[in-house]
Amino acid sequence: MVGDFAVGKTSLTQKFVNNIFSEKYLTTIGVKIDSAMVGDTKLIVWDVAGRDAQSPINTHYLVGADGVILVGDGTRSNTVDALEKLWQTTTERTGEIPMVVALNKHDDPDWSISAGQQQHLQEQGWTVFHTSAKNGENVREMFEALTGLIS
Amino acid sequence: MNSDRINELRLRYQRSLAEKAENVSKLLVQVREQALEKEDLQVQVHEYLHKLAGSSGMYGYQDIADLCRKTLTELETNEFTALSERLVQIRNLLQQHA
């Protein structure tokens, strides 16, 4: 799980793995490892600390990944604009591996993805999910889609 | 019968033109001698020309009336550069008609 801080990487993971959601924001330090089964496949999720102004992604945490979920916050367009650069950083370490995009917080009334942004993401050839860790929208679908791309 | 009286009035006005020319001359001397910043002189000139504009027009001296009005407009917009010249022109017209 790669993305800027506070976009909901941990929330998406927890919703998927443990089906729990908390409104409270708790920043991730380093990486949190979790796993869940998708069909016969065991998915080990590396929930990597978000990128912020002070700290770039520690690419050590990306080593060995078979797939990536790029997560953006649909209510903070800067976190969506950042995805392209993040993907570049990621692939420098991992090579071209399967990837899907999650635009999270789709339940939030402040959702502000412009048509232009949406189109730009699609022009990259990316599969984009509008997700909500809060109500579960597209969470399982997204993890399953990525698993499908990997196996 | 009224036309007699009107003629009488016209004649009377015409006779007063020489005196009016004299009055304009006096104003002209003051304007030349004194600084025009003196507001009472401005007021004095304005008042005199204002009256002259009204009466001369009434008695058919359109040229005098027009020139007076033109000068008044200049005074009202604080345009004094041509004032002496204007007063000379007005005086000349008055003398011409007298």
Next chain:
Amino acid sequence: MGNPAAGQKKLLDRERFLQITRQLYDSEHFAYLLVDHQWQVLEVSDNLVDYGFPLLVPGLLATDMVDFLVGLDATEAITLPFINSPDGKPIRVRLLPEAANTIVMVSDATEEFLGQQMLQQKANENQLLLETQDKLMRELKEAKALLEEKNSQLEEAARLQSSFISGLSHEFRTPLSSIIGYSNLLIAQPSLDADTLNNNLEVVQRSGKHLLSLVENLLDHGKYNSSEITLNPKSVNLVALFNEIAMMVAPLAAAKEIEFKSRSELDGDLTVFLDDSRLRQCLINLLGNAIKFTDIGMVSLAASWEDDQLTVKIKDTGPGISSEHLQQITKPFWQAPGTGKAGTGLGLTITEQIIELMGGSMSIDSQLEKGTEISFAITASRVEAELETNGGPVTDIDDGMRLLFAEDDEDIAALTCLLLEEQGVAVTHVGNGEQALAELNSQAFDLVLMDLHMPVMDGFTAAKKIRDDGNTIPLIIMSASSNSADQARAQQLGCDGYLVKPVDIQDLLAMGQQFLLNRGTEK
């Protein structure tokens, strides 16, 4: 730590150094896992289970037992500073590859983790706050811009409305004052020669028709908005209609010293079935506009009839219309900016609508500084018929007006009194405003005529006192000054009229009688 110790190995015994390293290793609770490059477990420190690791016995694959090792390359040296151990504790993991195997060093990172967690949490929360603040500021700015946009739309609407009203009153004032002025002339001078009489009557009629067309435009605008308009076609002699139009507009052109040409290719007996008053309205609107906007040159009207179709072309040598304005020109109330020409802004709108109603279409061809050509064609059927004309009586107004006249200049006073008395007006003359007030208190008057510049009490002061006393007598200011500030002041003080000297006695009487008439009807 190893390096400084290594640098002093002559002093520090190697055995002793290893002993210290061992002590440190123990005190930091280092644990390790030794694997081969395929992750097969070779050896495990006893304390690895303390970190929640499962029991790893040699021969097992470590990647089967420990999730975070899956996908890692055992031959690559990396450090994972903060990672959760299988039982959730923050640990630091280092992969230290050797020639044939790899040591996985595990140590506790709880303390550092908590410290960093606190700092990072604060930093991120602050950053989120800043972002929220920025977003709110942006929204505020957008809302403000939206409000400003709305506001300027409202201002534009208000501006259009007020320019419409001022244009309207301007348009109405000219023909009205000419009707009143000339009809009063007719009343005051019963023994006019036939030519003058006819001329004056024609002016009245022309102004009346002009007013009518203005009123029609206004009413029609209301009607078109509710689609109530109907056409009332009848038999009309087109030649007579166009002659009449030419006679109506020629004086307008003459007054502006521009040429007016009317070229008709119509048969003298061409009579067609159409709504002549609507057609007249269109022609007057279009010609009136052309003349209004043309200051130099010519306005021409051409009419032709072919195949049951009347084609009309109106050309002018006016300033022309920019292509950008051409789009707007038929919009209601729209007026070209910066021309200084007053109007209702309805003429073209209504003309276009009438022409469309008549089954035709209007086209405007214009170039800046070249002039404008407006043409339209309407279909109608030809008939044999005759035209009718009509006229109207003129009503009488009483005279014998009692007038109070305040004027300090003897020359003006004497002549004005004489001229007024000649018209049957009873004049009381006073030399200043104070005397005027005294006279007003001692006898009845119908009208006050007041000079502005007078000694003792000037005209404005006197006028103000008269109105302050609640006296509503018609009051006309007379001054040699055509100064607009004076005129505005007079209006503000409640004066009814403002005449610039030299005053035309007929204008004065016309104005006075109009006020008296108004008062009479009010009573």
